[in-house]
Amino acid sequence: MCAQLSSRAHLLPESPFRQLLPYAEAAKKKGVDVIHLNIGQPDIPAPATALEAIHEAYFDKLPYSHALGIESLREGFAGYYSQTSPEVKPADVVITNGSSEGLYFVLFSLLEPKDEVLVFEPYYANYSGFAIMADVTLKAVSLHVENNFDLPDNDTIEKSITPRTRAILFTNPCNPTGRVYSYQELKRLGELAIKYDLLFIVDEVYRVFSFAKPCPSILDIPELRDRAIVIDSISKRYSACGARVGTIVCCNPQLLTGIDRLCKLRLSAPFVGQLFAQAALDDSTDYMEKVKKAYQRRRDLVYDRLRHIPGVETYLPEGAFYGFVKLPVENAFHFCQWLLESFSHHGQTVMMAHGAAFYLTPGMGRNEVRLAYVASEERLQQAMDCIEVALQHYPHSTLVKELVHNTNQ
Amino acid sequence: MCAQLSSRAHLLPESPFRQLLPYAEAAKKKGVDVIHLNIGQPDIPAPATALEAIHEAYFDKLPYSHALGIESLREGFAGYYSQTSPEVKPADVVITNGSSEGLYFVLFSLLEPKDEVLVFEPYYANYSGFAIMADVTLKAVSLHVENNFDLPDNDTIEKSITPRTRAILFTNPCNPTGRVYSYQELKRLGELAIKYDLLFIVDEVYRVFSFAKPCPSILDIPELRDRAIVIDSISKRYSACGARVGTIVCCNPQLLTGIDRLCKLRLSAPFVGQLFAQAALDDSTDYMEKVKKAYQRRRDLVYDRLRHIPGVETYLPEGAFYGFVKLPVENAFHFCQWLLESFSHHGQTVMMAHGAAFYLTPGMGRNEVRLAYVASEERLQQAMDCIEVALQHYPHSTLVKELVHNTNQ
Numbered sequence: 001m002c003a004q005l006s007s008r009a010h011l012l013p014e015s016p017f018r019q020l021l022p023y024a025e026a027a028k029k030k031g032v033d034v035i036h037l038n039i040g041q042p043d044i045p046a047p048a049t050a051l052e053a054i055h056e057a058y059f060d061k062l063p064y065s066h067a068l069g070i071e072s073l074r075e076g077f078a079g080y081y082s083q084t085s086p087e088v089k090p091a092d093v094v095i096t097n098g099s100s101e102g103l104y105f106v107l108f109s110l111l112e113p114k115d116e117v118l119v120f121e122p123y124y125a126n127y128s129g130f131a132i133m134a135d136v137t138l139k140a141v142s143l144h145v146e147n148n149f150d151l152p153d154n155d156t157i158e159k160s161i162t163p164r165t166r167a168i169l170f171t172n173p174c175n176p177t178g179r180v181y182s183y184q185e186l187k188r189l190g191e192l193a194i195k196y197d198l199l200f201i202v203d204e205v206y207r208v209f210s211f212a213k214p215c216p217s218i219l220d221i222p223e224l225r226d227r228a229i230v231i232d233s234i235s236k237r238y239s240a241c242g243a244r245v246g247t248i249v250c251c252n253p254q255l256l257t258g259i260d261r262l263c264k265l266r267l268s269a270p271f272v273g274q275l276f277a278q279a280a281l282d283d284s285t286d287y288m289e290k291v292k293k294a295y296q297r298r299r300d301l302v303y304d305r306l307r308h309i310p311g312v313e314t315y316l317p318e319g320a321f322y323g324f325v326k327l328p329v330e331n332a333f334h335f336c337q338w339l340l341e342s343f344s345h346h347g348q349t350v351m352m353a354h355g356a357a358f359y360l361t362p363g364m365g366r367n368e369v370r371l372a373y374v375a376s377e378e379r380l381q382q383a384m385d386c387i388e389v390a391l392q393h394y395p396h397s398t399l400v401k402e403l404v405h406n407t408n409q
Numbered sequence: 410m411c412a413q414l415s416s417r418a419h420l421l422p423e424s425p426f427r428q429l430l431p432y433a434e435a436a437k438k439k440g441v442d443v444i445h446l447n448i449g450q451p452d453i454p455a456p457a458t459a460l461e462a463i464h465e466a467y468f469d470k471l472p473y474s475h476a477l478g479i480e481s482l483r484e485g486f487a488g489y490y491s492q493t494s495p496e497v498k499p500a501d502v503v504i505t506n507g508s509s510e511g512l513y514f515v516l517f518s519l520l521e522p523k524d525e526v527l528v529f530e531p532y533y534a535n536y537s538g539f540a541i542m543a544d545v546t547l548k549a550v551s552l553h554v555e556n557n558f559d560l561p562d563n564d565t566i567e568k569s570i571t572p573r574t575r576a577i578l579f580t581n582p583c584n585p586t587g588r589v590y591s592y593q594e595l596k597r598l599g600e601l602a603i604k605y606d607l608l609f610i611v612d613e614v615y616r617v618f619s620f621a622k623p624c625p626s627i628l629d630i631p632e633l634r635d636r637a638i639v640i641d642s643i644s645k646r647y648s649a650c651g652a653r654v655g656t657i658v659c660c661n662p663q664l665l666t667g668i669d670r671l672c673k674l675r676l677s678a679p680f681v682g683q684l685f686a687q688a689a690l691d692d693s694t695d696y697m698e699k700v701k702k703a704y705q706r707r708r709d710l711v712y713d714r715l716r717h718i719p720g721v722e723t724y725l726p727e728g729a730f731y732g733f734v735k736l737p738v739e740n741a742f743h744f745c746q747w748l749l750e751s752f753s754h755h756g757q758t759v760m761m762a763h764g765a766a767f768y769l770t771p772g773m774g775r776n777e778v779r780l781a782y783v784a785s786e787e788r789l790q791q792a793m794d795c796i797e798v799a800l801q802h803y804p805h806s807t808l809v810k811e812l813v814h815n816t817n818q
Contacts, residue, residue: 008517015674018673110414
């Protein structure tokens with residue numbers, strides 16, 4: 001019989017967001033209430049006007065849209081970007097099946113096989129899989145919680161640029177760290193992109209969730225407009241992960257040639273999701289402001305709880321809805337599994353994503369986790385209770401060992 | 410500046426279904442009524458119960474579904490296949506973003522780069538693009554309208570099988586020809602699949618549209634169950650091309666390992682499309698029977714008109730909703746463009762897909778077109794009027810040349 005898994009499919013990593021789901025399901029069967037902080041799926045209701053648009057729109061079939069997206073939706077996204085950036089035209093906007101498809105299309109259509117893409121680790125774990133699909137190689141520059149995930153100096157970054165490097169892939173605000181990078185920091189990276197003639201691809205799906213100050217778009221920087229490619233999505237900001245509506249925004253029409261062909265090949269993005277997206281973009285209520293404040297309150301709650309747990313090292317995220325946290329454990333993957341398999345506190349436990357999956361460098365992130373604060377404040381308090389108590393009982397806690405060690409001395 | 414189009418994106422063919430759209434749009438701007446027979450987008454309303462399911466379902470966000478699809482929808486598809494095949498289980502069903510994603514996932518996860526896939530030409534033109542995305546090579550066995558697109562004998566087929574061949578990719582009913590292949594014919598191909606240890610991938614998106622007798626599924630053949638992979642979609646049968654809901658059905662769980670990882674990577678198929686699909690599969694009205702009859706009447710109309718047009722060579726399609734037709738022209742692409750650019754009859758013209766795009770062998774299909782009968786009988790009559798009159802006026806008609814030649818003798 002033929003091979004059951006091609007060598008390239010074999011390289012695809014297990015999803016850190018879903019890998020432990022069987023354990024979560026088993027826990028639920030035992031009656032444990034699992035608080036899901038493992039995946040960035042918002043729990044906050046979507047904008048009412050956009051939900052109404054689905055329920056009230058008249059259509060007697062679900063047709064293909066234009067391969068590049070419904071024209072009025074492309075106008076909507078162009079308008080959204082033009083609010084902060086120099087003019088973006090509808091022709092600069094391509095609607096994709098979520099940002100997943102968008103990133104894959106960009107990598108496939110603009111890079112040659114084995115070309116290198118510079119990322120900053122920890123990065124969104126699924127980038128590894130899209131790189132394998134597009135047969136390109138990620139090279140990572142490491143960032144560290146100890147210095148708030150600051151970008152290193154140019155010399156350090158340039159050490160990871162080789163003659164095969166063709167693009168920088170950046171996320172702002174960052175998933176998984178929640179760090180927001182400034183206009184000046186983007187500009188500094190942009191100068192490297194110009195110096196080495198690299199594409200500058202920025203995943204901006206969390207851009208509206210920047211708490212202290214607005215998060216700049218890469219499109220704001222005029223000198224980068226010919227090489228800047230934005231990957232965006234409505235999934236997070238409108239609680240619509242299942243709409244499967246993302247976008248590629250690029251003001252250099254030459255760079256969209258191959259993406260145009262890929263879009264025609266897969267025919268269409270989802271019709272109803274696009275109707276929803278258009279209504280959401282047109283929404284004139286203060287929905288977005290309210291949602292941002294809700295995430296900010298949760299961010300504060302989670303940060304405040306975590307920094308008081310002994311042995312936990314954390315950082316105040318400036319945006320997105322994630323915390324990336326160092327735990328007093330040797331193997332966070334094992335700890336996450338143990339939480340589901342062997343632990344409960346008042347009938348509850350927590351599911352998180354283990355940190356190593358967000359790094360390219362072997363060994364990094366082993367004692368880290370990402371948690372998504374996509375649950376109510378009440379449930380987040382309960383989740384923090386669970387983590388706090390679990391770390392006191394986890395048999396492989398390095399903190400317990402330290403305590404034991406200290407006691408034995 | 411970086412390359413604007415990777416070498417692989419450069420290989421992606423222009424879409425024969427959309428390539429001439431700018432000409433169609435220009436014709437419309439001149440006031441011409443363009444009858445679109447170029448793309449397989451049904452004009453018949455979707456099942457009312459499924460549309461109601463969208464309008465009436467309660468949801469306050471659009472969530473990710475399970476990466477492999479909503480469980481009850483997988484059950485629905487399993488039930489649909491189990492009606493005619495030995496039992497298909499929900500675990501054998503994976504929900505995809507249309508059949509496009511399904512086919513790409515199968516090729517990527519089960520074949521190595523440069524592996525060969527056997528197809529029968531004319532084949533669905535977009536297979537060429539998916540093969541390029543998955544870096545596999547198509548090899549074509551030619552079929553001919555003159556003998557009703559019959560499969561050739563085994564010796565002829567085996568000449569196209571090489572040591573790199575890993576799969577047969579088949580469509581039944583065939584897009585673009587409308588030919589329906591019998592259980593015995595599938596079985597004969599299946600014996601070759603067993604002999605050469607090939608996967609047998611069958612695109613069955615038109616299976617419900619088989620007019621004279623039911624079209625068998627590849628899953629019906631017990632001895633092929635371990636290597637059979639069905640690609641399916643709700644797009645055509647429920648007039649829901651924009652739902653972006655397709656499926657991969659495979660009863661060999663080993664073959665789904667890589668597909669599972671790809672699904673998790675891209676997170677989810679569209680949520681509302683899946684709600685629609687489930688309601689459509691549950692629909693207990695005689696919707697499907699009525700739709701099939703409507704297509705059959707159109708098939709009869711189009712065939713009857715075409716076979717009376719001088720110089721046109723055609724064949725009575727047994728299924729799907731396409732006609733694949735030889736025209737008395739030297740270059741069907743040019744004729745299709747001319748129809749949009751330079752022709753109208755009573756203020757109308759026709760858009761079709763040119764035949765060469767459905768072949769791998771250079772030079773084949775140059776005088777052929779595919780037309781999709783996705784318009785009312787009234788408009789199909791008008792479309793046939795247009796084609797008939799156009800062929801009398803087209804300056805490069807080979808028929809005109811023959812007539813002139815005969816008159817000059």
